[in-house]
Structure formats: C-alpha cells, structure tokens
Amino acid sequence: MNFIEEIVEKDLQEKKNDGRIQTRFPPEPNGYLHIGHVKAICMDFGIAEKFGGVCNLRFDDTNPVKEDVEYVDSIMHDISWLGFHWGNVYYASDYFQQLYDLALRFIREGKAYVDEQTAEQIAQQKGTPTEPGQNSPYRDRPVEENLRLFEAMQAGEIPDGKMVLRAKIDMANPNMHFRDPIMYRIITTHPHHRTGRRWNVYPMYDFAHGQSDYFEGVTHSICTLEFVVHRPLYDYFIDQFADDEPSLSPWGKGYRPHQYEFNRLNITYTVMSKRKMLQLVKEGLVAGWDDPRMPTVCGLRRRGYTAQAIRSFIDKIGYTKVEGMIDLGLLEHTVREELKEKAPRVCAIFDPVRLVITNYPEGQKETIVAENIDGKPELGTRQLPFSRELWIERQDFLENADKNFYRLSPGGREVRLKSAYIIQATGCEKDADGNITTVYATYDPDSKSGTEGGNRKTKATINWVDADTALSAEVRLYDRLFAVENPSADERDFRELLNPDSLRVVTAKVESSLHDVKPQDHFQFLKQGYFVVDDDSTAEHLIFNRTASLKDNWMK
Ligand code: ATP
Ligand code: MG
Secondary structure (H helix, E strand, O other): OOHHHHHHHHHHHOOHHHHOOEEEEOOOOOOOOEHHHHHHHHHHHHHHHHOOOEEEEEEOOOOOOOOOHHHHHHHHHHHHHHOOOOOOEEEHHHHHHHHHHHHHHHHHOOOEEEEOOOHHHHHHOOOEOOEOOOOOOOOOOOHHHHHHHHHHHHOOOOOOOOOEEEEOOOOOOOOHHHOOOEEEEEOOOOOEOOOEOOOOEEEOHHHHHHHHHHHHOOOEEEEEHHHHHHHHHHHHHHHOOHHHOHHHOOOOOOOOOEEEEEOOOOEOOOOOOHHHHHHHHHOOOOOOOOOOOOOEHHHHHHHOOOHHHHHHHHHHHOOOOOOOOEOHHHHHHHHHHHHHHHOOEEOEEOOEEEEEEOOOOOOOOEEEEEEOOOOOHHHOEEEEEEOOEEEEEHHHEOOOOOOOOOOEOOOOOOEEEOOOOEEEEEEEEEOOOOOEEEEEEEEEOOOOOOOHHHHOOOOEEEOEEEOOOOEEEEEEEEOOOEOOOOHHHOOOOHHHHEOOOOEEEEEEEEOHHHHHOOOOOEEEEOOOEEEEEOOOOOOOOEEEEEEEEOOOOOOO
16 A cells, blocks of 8 residues: 555545545646656546545646647547546636636735736745745735736736736745745637637636645545645635635535645656657657657557556556656566567567578478467467578578587588477578578478477577568667666756667568557567557558567566
C-alpha cells in the first residue's frame, strides 16, 4: 500500500465524507499524455478502483491558446487503452460562469482587484521568499471600479495583457503564492475549443482547480509535489465562499476537497514535458507525438510497449514524497519481462548474404517445424520452408577465421541452422569490390533437428530464412532519444542533446510466416531483440519497430 492509499483507508475508517471516495485525473488538453501522466493516472484511477470510489476525467481547459480537441480525443483514447474507466467527463470550462460569479463575489468582498501593471512590473514587486513584496498602486481601487473594469475585461473592451484580476491577500506572506496571485487574465487571440468566443477572461490554475474539485465533490485531489506550495492557496480560495454558497456543491456544509502530493516521474535519457515534446514534434525532430522514441503513451504503444508493461513499470517504481530519476533500463526491463513470456520467436536477417547448400538437391523443398517459443510447445509451432538457397547474417561467415570463431568459415566448424540441419562452409564468391555475395556450404542430411541426428551438438547455431519465400521488411532500430542522462538538467538546449543514432533503418529478410502480421503484433527476432509491427505496416510493405534489444543491463 502506498502512502496515499494509507490516507484514504484511514479516512474511510473515520467515515470522512460519509465514506465517499472521489478522485479526478485533470489533464490540460495541450498535448498528448506521457508516461509521467500514467503515474498520475494509475494513482487517481487506482485509488478509486481499490476503495470502491469513482475517478472522473476532468479537462483542465483554461488556456485556449494551447488547447485543442485533438488532445482531448487522444487523452481519452490513451486512458482507455491503459485499461482505466472514468465515471464522468468534466471540463473546467463548464465552470466558467460559476468561476466568473465567484470572482465578482471576491471583488465585492474587497478580496480582489484589477491591476493595470505589466507582467514585468508585477513580477518585480513580488519580492523574494525572505523579502516582502510591494503593493500594487492599483491595490486599493474602490470595489465599484474593480467591478466595472473586470466586466469591461470580460466584455472584450480591454486588450490582452493590459489588465489582470488579482486576489488581495498579503504581499508579505512567506508563501509567494499568497502575494496577490493572479486570478484572471484576458485572452482574446484564440477561441476556446468548447466555449468559442463566449469568454474574454480566463481563470488561472489556482483559481480554477480547487473550485472545480469542490463543485464536483472530489474528496482526494492528488497531484505532484510541485503543488505542495499551492495547497494553502487551494484551501484559501475554497474557504472564502464554501460555507456561504451551499448551492455550489451538493455535498453539504463543511465538505472540503483535500490535496495530496506525490513525486513526479522523471526517466533518464528523455524529457517529460509536453512543452518540450511539442517543440520536438513541431520542429520535425521526431516523426510526431507517436514517434516510437517519444515517452508519450502513443509513442510507447507504437514502440511495442503493452499497457500491462507500462502499468507494471509504474507499480515497480511506486509513490514517495522524494523527487528522483528513474533509470530508462527499468522500463525496458519491464517490457522484456512481459514479451519474453509471450512474443513468438521468428527469424529476421538484418544484413543478408546468400547461402547455397551445394549438396542439397536443386528444386527440392521441405518444411521445418519450429516451436514459437523454444521449450513451450503449448504456444504452438510454425512452418518454415527450407531449400537449397537461404539468407544468413553476413557476420555469421568469415572467410579467414581463427580458432575462436565458432560460426561459418571454410574448412571450419560444424554449425547448426536454427531448428534445421548442421552445415559446414566450403567457400564463398565475391564481387569486383571484394564483397562476399554468396557463401557455399554442405549439409548433413541426417542431422535434422527433431530427429535422432538432431541431438548432435555444435558450438554455434545461426539464423536463416529460405531465400525463395523470404519477405523483405523495413526494420526500424530505435534507441534512446537523448544522448545524455538528464537533458533537462543540462545547460545546453535540449534539442542539441538528441542521440544522433536514435533511429537506424535496415531492410531485412524475414521468414514467410510473417506474411499476415497486423499492427501491434509482437515478436522476438531471434538474437536481435523484441519487435512490434508498426501501425503503417501493410502486406506489401512490412514495417517492424524495435521495442527493446535482447540484452538486459538492468538486472546487473
Ligand atoms: P507537463 O509539465 O508535461 O506539461 P503538466 O503537469 O502540465 O505536464 P497536466 O496535463 O497539467 O500536465 O497534468 C495532469 C496531471 O498529471 C497532473 O495531476 C500532474 O500532476 C500529473 N503529471 C504530469 N506530469 C507528471 C509526471 N512527470 N509524473 C507524475 N505525474 C505527472
Ligand atoms: Mg499543467
């Protein structure tokens, strides 16, 4: 049980909120969800599931400049794909009228004022945590004037940036968030994706979030640690009206939502910020939000991560109150753990060279039966055509090899073709540039795997695919997106820190059993790693993405 679950359990025992548990996941629809959001999702939805409560989805759509329905749709799709179910879908924009009315109430009670200073002037007067700030010259405007100006702001009579509505709290408060925080700003440049041109003023996060929780009846409002310093303000704003306006919440007098915080997820070799991800997308540094190198949910999915692997990773890292950095290796380890158990093994030759078995009769064909996963006959078998000409990996043949080379070399050792026969190299052919074009070998007809002769051991086993029936496939070899462990802590611009080798593309020869694969099918390419069929893959143009290499550095 994590520390927030312990709090919830105790609240239930004490019958707080009449035993009601209600959480929310509150994304701003200004980008696609990333794996950091998944940590919050697993917490918000997980608490509701575990304690018989409800988790609602609330879009925190208070800034029309950056928000869009494209993001709303993708967020809902990703949450469902992860396997979570929300109760209701709410939008902060549904509360614009109530929030505006509350702002008027604050003004009438002398708790808010319209400030005409620039953002820079306001920032200069903020002071520092150890020095008090200075009052704005507009702080003591009469209520009537504040009302008139705020209404003029909403009426579209005031240009963007010329005025803001600020809470009149305390410019000397040791908590900087209490130094007359901005409640409302003017935005007329962009229509809102849901309310269109209805509003010219929009509430700031601090004036919208707690109230939204309150209107909906949230009991446990869970977020990340950077909001700890906002919590007193969250409580302050609600306390100013809650007991006088029972109609704003159906949960009765005394009801209050409470905010709890846990540590954000940060992972090495990536960035965890929608703003930076948007930059990568807009500048074409990645192929899109779902580029398999992106830490987005759709990127991870396209990379071959399953919802189960992502959720199991979140389980492993847990929730604390200390910020830290998680090793990317742990995420890769988690997906390997799952795919190891279920991904069928297949052969894909990345750098093919032709192998001719000179003593195998021309025109003869046979079928090799191989287990999908060695040693797990219950997972079925597949049929591999076999004939005189095959593709093998170029690196599995050396013309002049020493004793330590166990694979193919003329006059060298016996080598087993995976699931098939034992062969021995006899020579090779080269083109004018000296590149090997064909390797020659002979096979032992009595050495077939699965027969008595199949038990004969060799030092090496190599991969192959039948040349006649092999398919060509585009294979995208993805690696970590950034070359440095913590791009966000680096003084250089994060875009200069991209790993130049994060994508290498090869054209592979793959076995014919892959002719009818579908996007999201998972495979282990023997000796190569875990691969998934890309969303753009078709029967005519097969595309596989590398999910993870085979080697696991994490366990060391
Ligand atoms: P970003 O900084 O990437 O834009 P954000 O916090 O602005 O993220 P929101 O859409 O506001 O994005 O986040 C919705 C919820 O997801 C919030 O409750 C937030 O605390 C949580 N969240 C965002 N990033 C992380 C993270 N890296 N780890 C855990 N939770 C996160
Ligand atoms: Mg945010």
